[in-house]
Amino acid sequence: MDKYFIIDFDSTLTRVEAMDLLASISLEGKPQKEEAESKIKELTDLGMNGEISFRDSLKDRLLLLEANKSHLPQLITALKDQVSISFKRNTAFFNEYSDKIYVISNGFREYIEPIVTSLGVLPDHIFANELIFDEKGNIKGFDENNPLSKDGGKAAIIRSLDLDGDIYVIGDGHNDYEIKAAGLANKFYAFTENISREKVMEKADHIAPSLDEVLFENKINSAISYPKNRIKVLLLENVHPIGVSLLEKEGFSVEVYPAGLDEDELCEKIKGISILGLRSKTQLSRKVIESADRLMAVGAFCIGTNQIDLDACQERGVAVFNAPFSNTRSVVELAIGSIIMLIRNIFDKSVLMHHGKWDKSASGSKEIRGKKLGLIGYGNIGAQLSVLAESIGMDVYYYDTEEKLALGNATKLDSLEELLAEADVVSLHVDGRIENTNIIGKREFDLMKEGVIFLNLSRGHVVDITALKEAITSKKVAGSAVDVFPVEPKSNNDPFENELRGLPNIILTPHIGGSTEEAQVNIGQFVPARIMDYINTGTTTNSVNFPNLQLPRLQNAHRLIHIHKNVPGIIAKINQLFAEHEINIVGQYLKTNEKIGYVITDIDKAYSKDLIKALRAIDHTIKFRVLY
Numbered sequence: 001m002d003k004y005f006i007i008d009f010d011s012t013l014t015r016v017e018a019m020d021l022l023a024s025i026s027l028e029g030k031p032q033k034e035e036a037e038s039k040i041k042e043l044t045d046l047g048m049n050g051e052i053s054f055r056d057s058l059k060d061r062l063l064l065l066e067a068n069k070s071h072l073p074q075l076i077t078a079l080k081d082q083v084s085i086s087f088k089r090n091t092a093f094f095n096e097y098s099d100k101i102y103v104i105s106n107g108f109r110e111y112i113e114p115i116v117t118s119l120g121v122l123p124d125h126i127f128a129n130e131l132i133f134d135e136k137g138n139i140k141g142f143d144e145n146n147p148l149s150k151d152g153g154k155a156a157i158i159r160s161l162d163l164d165g166d167i168y169v170i171g172d173g174h175n176d177y178e179i180k181a182a183g184l185a186n187k188f189y190a191f192t193e194n195i196s197r198e199k200v201m202e203k204a205d206h207i208a209p210s211l212d213e214v215l216f217e218n219k220i221n222s223a224i225s226y227p228k229n230r231i232k233v234l235l236l237e238n239v240h241p242i243g244v245s246l247l248e249k250e251g252f253s254v255e256v257y258p259a260g261l262d263e264d265e266l267c268e269k270i271k272g273i274s275i276l277g278l279r280s281k282t283q284l285s286r287k288v289i290e291s292a293d294r295l296m297a298v299g300a301f302c303i304g305t306n307q308i309d310l311d312a313c314q315e316r317g318v319a320v321f322n323a324p325f326s327n328t329r330s331v332v333e334l335a336i337g338s339i340i341m342l343i344r345n346i347f348d349k350s351v352l353m354h355h356g357k358w359d360k361s362a363s364g365s366k367e368i369r370g371k372k373l374g375l376i377g378y379g380n381i382g383a384q385l386s387v388l389a390e391s392i393g394m395d396v397y398y399y400d401t402e403e404k405l406a407l408g409n410a411t412k413l414d415s416l417e418e419l420l421a422e423a424d425v426v427s428l429h430v431d432g433r434i435e436n437t438n439i440i441g442k443r444e445f446d447l448m449k450e451g452v453i454f455l456n457l458s459r460g461h462v463v464d465i466t467a468l469k470e471a472i473t474s475k476k477v478a479g480s481a482v483d484v485f486p487v488e489p490k491s492n493n494d495p496f497e498n499e500l501r502g503l504p505n506i507i508l509t510p511h512i513g514g515s516t517e518e519a520q521v522n523i524g525q526f527v528p529a530r531i532m533d534y535i536n537t538g539t540t541t542n543s544v545n546f547p548n549l550q551l552p553r554l555q556n557a558h559r560l561i562h563i564h565k566n567v568p569g570i571i572a573k574i575n576q577l578f579a580e581h582e583i584n585i586v587g588q589y590l591k592t593n594e595k596i597g598y599v600i601t602d603i604d605k606a607y608s609k610d611l612i613k614a615l616r617a618i619d620h621t622i623k624f625r626v627l628y
């Protein structure tokens, strides 16, 4: 059975309503511009939602336009730029199916024809209204005999075409749905790439956020291998709205959840999810990863990735990305602020003041100038804190298990013990690997100077909390700032339980080291960009568990992405298959790490389904996908 596609013009084939655009051109410089434009928009919506008759809407809008023939070339040029993105990328569909595609619009042929014929639509497959001009070229009305100027006009056209086959209508308006309502179409696709009208979506057989979705549903080759709206994204823990909107703009179906989820909840929720976004709270365990059936990528919208079982992700071919330095500065500023507050006992004094007590005294209050800051962990945060602390007069010492360049005048120490004995202020900035559990406990506090200031803004499990409590109670530690805890509440509605509560000169903060607007915006932009690069091109730059490959944009080729266990001979097997299928390789990129191999092969356009089957069947294949 042949399939016919009936496509609407305004807000479907183009991103805008042509009449709105014409109004902005014809009313340019006129005092009534603003008022007229908003009335035109209102009338368009009323008509599109089926709340007033289409004819009335059209008539009233034309009157408000005050347009002239001379405005049309400008309108056509502007509209060419406004062809909907998914239509623009699917010109192959228009060429291949030209005898099956009709554009039926209540708009006007004068501007529709030049736009849609340039896409490949045949002139006699375009049905639209026609303008009437007066002798000065002013638009004075429309041809009232044209069926499209009347309500039910689209259905009348379809009836007259008498098409022999299945009819699929793609449009954003109520008048498109009317074709289906008249029993003249097999399916009505509500097209939502440009505008989503609730009333129209309610009536639709299928919501199509892009033309790719319609083509995919009808098993027609589209310009992209898989419609983006079918890729489900789940974002947990209040990811910044900018991150949400970037992923939505990309066309993914995004669900957001404000808090973390525990293991069992996540095992359920992760089903069907292709991209998971989380922050420091959500534990992404092996059990969760094994419950996932479509997971391709994980975005940690933070620095730390210790909450994610990276090995399990790797074994399942799930690439993990993070934002390694988007909130670094925020943590550093909190550390500097905390050191000054603690060394002056400001918090306790402030609490006393709130209780009406005036305790003016210099006893126990010091400057930070000339004090020794001991940094444990000299990574991104440690190193930046080193620079800032030095610039306000501290003497910086650091200890890192890896060889690190000393910045400014910082002094590298060879052991943790040396550092603990030296520092007036100890600040922890190690990563959250499991081996770092309780690296600071009773023994380490004992090694510190009397009256030391101690900060942990890294991860909760690296400090033995009971030992810290004892060190504070015994006055060994004179002040402490703790931002991270072995157990943290799942959301703002859950209580905070910890034995450090109520101790003197201790600043407790709810894991907000990275919680500044600047940092969250940075992260919200950084992580989606990495994920989109990965999904669209296979690029793995900044992935924390995949071999890092920066790939060129795909041009006129198919990209085959093969992830496999790193065992000998896989690449040979892949290439042998290409040779057997007489496939010309345009480019090939390979990188491995200890566990997996990542091979990207760009090939000429033609390939058979058998080749894809054979590639998937290679032993030790973890994941395989095709991009084109």
Ligand SMILES: NC(=O)C1=CN([C@@H]2O[C@H](COP(=O)(O)OP(=O)(O)OC[C@H]3O[C@@H](n4cnc5c(N)ncnc54)[C@H](O)[C@@H]3O)[C@@H](O)[C@H]2O)C=CC1
Residues within 6 Å of the ligand: 303, 304, 305, 324, 327, 328, 331, 376, 377, 378, 379, 380, 381, 382, 399, 400, 401, 402, 404, 429, 430, 431, 432, 436, 439, 457, 458, 459, 483, 484, 511, 512, 513, 514, 515
């Ligand atoms: N409180 C908060 O909101 C935030 C906390 N963080 C946490 O801060 C920590 C540091 O972050 P970055 O500096 O970006 O990480 P990084 O990975 O750049 O630096 C960590 C450094 O610690 C060193 N290291 C690891 N174990 C060590 C040990 N036992 N002894 C001495 N050195 C050790 C590593 O060699 C590395 O140089 C991480 O745990 C991260 O998760 C990060 C951002 C915000």
Ligand SMILES: O=C(O)C(=O)COP(=O)(O)O
Residues within 6 Å of the ligand: 279, 280, 281, 301, 302, 303, 304, 305, 327, 511, 512, 513, 514, 515
């Ligand atoms: O970036 C990190 O590693 C942090 O600890 C900050 O985590 P958050 O995004 O606040 O859950």
